Amino acid sequence: MEKTKYMNPFRLAAVGDLHCSETSAGSYRYTFEDLNLRADALALCGDLTSRGKMSEIEVVLENLAEVRIPVVAVLGNHDYHEQNNHRFHDHLESAGVTVLDGDSMMLTIDNRTVGFAGAKGFAGGFGRRALPDFGEEIWRAFYRETLSEADKLRRALVSLETDLKIAVLHYAPILSTLTGEDPQIYAFMGSSELAKAIDDGAADLALHSHAHFGQETGSTPGGVPVYNVSEPLIGRSYAIFELEFPR
Template sequence: MTDGTKVTNIRIAAVSDLHCTKHSQGALAPLLQQAAQAADVLVMCGDLTDYGLPEEAHVLARELQGVRTPVVAVLGNHDFESGHQTEVTEILTTGGVTVLDGESVEVCGVGIAGIKGFCGGFGRYSLGPWGEAGTKAFVRETLDEALKLESALARLRTPQRLALLHYSPIRATVEGEPLEIFPFLGSSRLEEPLVRYPVSAVIHGHAHKGYPEGLLSNGVPVYNVALPLLRRLHPDGPHFRLIELPGAEA
């Protein structure tokens, strides 16, 4: 017996690794509009541009002009390549995209925390902060990203919470990539705040040849939504991942 209340699910369309170039005009708009029309929120998990150039960001902003649903994103390593990540962020923000870097936002009743993340390896094979200054700085970068994620997660008060990263927090979703590059695809240190402040789902990209889904140690689903991976797995589309989260009772 029901009391007549209805629960409307919140649909999240997710894609990553668009690698928009100066010549991508018209190439990405159909995908982005299709994803947005299927969902209440569109999220993009880094490598939005190919070389992190302002010109590329302007192209992507134009490709997003037909999108009417809220768009939330994080940057990826490619977006940092040319040292213009601040300008890239400003261009996308002006175009209506909420770009997170250690911040959180509530959209359609879902709390979203986002960081780029960093690398370092997984489990017992994670790189430790020992030895040369360069090695310690490398590990510190990952720790700083994990702390940013923890801070963003701690501010969320919504029943449904989502974490966006570019780098993976678990090994399972990078399986399929060459073993030699596993340490550069993510870090287990990014998983620690996700377990301390549980979320409904984790979404990332970066691993183009990885695996589409896995689980955190607490059973929370992790989705790899890199566009090259989605295109390979689903050649006929859709080339985005649709995730549904329970909404509030109406």
């Protein structure tokens, strides 16, 4: 029997780890000008800058100057390096980019809705080898930060009542998209608490970057597809995902 197609899929472009710097100014290494025709929205998964400098966020905005579709972003660890993260947030928002730090955002397309929930995330490790809430205060503070970032994402996802729900992170929620990195740094690259949040929040898709040498695809224990869209890994300005709306 022929299937009735109710509407076009939602087309999401995504990339992280652009690591823009003053030396990339004007070079337009990242080709976004064709994006307006190819995608309905763009998700940026953090590490927009190399050293977290204000001059570097200006380069990011130059790169995005021709983008007319909605843009959502989370910041990455590099964007925090000079503690300009709050200024980055304001700069990006004033340029029309929605920055997600425990926040959600909804788009309506042809009467169907797409929700984004995002947070930077944090490290802490995975499964049985994850950092426990134990010992010296500095370790326990690290543990609390991991849980705080996961809870931010969980709350933002749960708040969405959209047809599609997309989780946007910088740090990795699963091990399989880290494979290829040095195993000694796995615990610094993400946390399985983030995967729990993605599953609890019933996301349809989760995106992250940070693992430049990882793998592109994986899934959470609950079966949510996870994609690592780190630019050095995907080798292009962005990946495009086509998501069918539920019938």
